[in-house]
Amino acid sequence: MTEQPTRICILGGGFGGLYTALRLNELPWQKSQQPEIILVDSRDRFLFSPLLYELLTGELQSWEIAPPFEQLLQNTNIRFTQQLVTAIDIEAQQVQFSEGEPVTYDYLVLAMGGETPLDIVPGAAEYAIPFRTLEDAYRLEERLRVLEASDRDKIRIAIAGGGYSGVELACKLADRLQDRGRLRLIERDQEILRGSPSFNREAAQRALQQRRIWVDLETTVQSIAADSLALEYREQIDTIPVDVVLWTVGTKISPIVESLPLKHNQRGQVSATTTLQVVDHPEIFALGDLADCKDVDGQNVPTTAQAAFQQADYAGWNIWASLTGRPLLPFRYQGLGEMMTLGTDDATLTGLGIKLEGQMAHLARRLIYLYRLPTLDHQVRVAFNWMTRPLQEMMSPPTR
Numbered sequence: 395m396t397e398q399p400t401r402i403c404i405l406g407g408g409f410g411g412l413y414t415a416l417r418l419n420e421l422p423w424q425k426s427q428q429p430e431i432i433l434v435d436s437r438d439r440f441l442f443s444p445l446l447y448e449l450l451t452g453e454l455q456s457w458e459i460a461p462p463f464e465q466l467l468q469n470t471n472i473r474f475t476q477q478l479v480t481a482i483d484i485e486a487q488q489v490q491f492s493e494g495e496p497v498t499y500d501y502l503v504l505a506m507g508g509e510t511p512l513d514i515v516p517g518a519a520e521y522a523i524p525f526r527t528l529e530d531a532y533r534l535e536e537r538l539r540v541l542e543a544s545d546r547d548k549i550r551i552a553i554a555g556g557g558y559s560g561v562e563l564a565c566k567l568a569d570r571l572q573d574r575g576r577l578r579l580i581e582r583d584q585e586i587l588r589g590s591p592s593f594n595r596e597a598a599q600r601a602l603q604q605r606r607i608w609v610d611l612e613t614t615v616q617s618i619a620a621d622s623l624a625l626e627y628r629e630q631i632d633t634i635p636v637d638v639v640l641w642t643v644g645t646k647i648s649p650i651v652e653s654l655p656l657k658h659n660q661r662g663q664v665s666a667t668t669t670l671q672v673v674d675h676p677e678i679f680a681l682g683d684l685a686d687c688k689d690v691d692g693q694n695v696p697t698t699a700q701a702a703f704q705q706a707d708y709a710g711w712n713i714w715a716s717l718t719g720r721p722l723l724p725f726r727y728q729g730l731g732e733m734m735t736l737g738t739d740d741a742t743l744t745g746l747g748i749k750l751e752g753q754m755a756h757l758a759r760r761l762i763y764l765y766r767l768p769t770l771d772h773q774v775r776v777a778f779n780w781m782t783r784p785l786q787e788m789m790s791p792p793t794r
Contacts, residue, residue, distance in 0.1 A: 406435060551637065623639055
């Protein structure tokens, strides 16, 4: 009887999940040890989320930042299945889906990411638009097109959250809407981008001022209605009219992950060791937004795309090491700096002793992200499109 190969089930096709699968695929397996790798995601496309903002200004196209999993994995030993996970049975080592038969596993990788919490204030779930997925970007794009086609003088947009996502959204939308945009950035803290390098924060403040984006500090959203927003500032409530409310505040863990009989922190994240294995369950690896992890130097691993990208390399290696009798490597996080887009052809970059702002930072950011796209084939396709796009635009007929 033929022995069944070891089955590795990876839940979540973001930076943590997809890149773990690709890392496992490229490692040197003996034929007798070659595992079955299954990647599961509820969507059919990977999303390179740091470039999602460029869809709003037409700088990039959706195929560039959101290629289908089937395309990315077509020359690999990875099997992709588009399914919605409904339950995980830790004891039986089984994953259950909304449709079809459950899948048993020998190793499980939890990389399902986080969700945007819309239950924090009344009306957010009904009227606010998050900005985390491709569907969120499409929803916002549809709303913007309706408003741009209307005869209203000003398009009023409020963005809750003064972190990277809020600032990047505000600058991109200001550049798109130009004089028609009336944008407001709402932050409950005393400053935007708290905890970020001062160079980035100061560059962001200049970018917001240049675009005449109103910044409300020490202000919280109390409620959201169909065409208005209630804000609290120093115990005073002010209701203002809005056309769009964008919600970029917070991250919550999937209820399925929170309900697992595993060790969690107060935020619901799964506790993991320095080798990225779940505490008391060495057959389960946790990474990305849902993982509570310290690296080998004792520093808390941030829940960023950069960290998940690095964790995927270690997770793939450590699963391979477990199956081939090699020592596992403790994760060592390397802070490579921070980048953000500040509008069309504008960005800021700090890290590894480098500080850039403006078009040079924009170019460096693009090249770094091009290198981090998931496969060489996709990198080449995107790079070719970027190089030939100016020529394509010159040859295209002018729009009326």
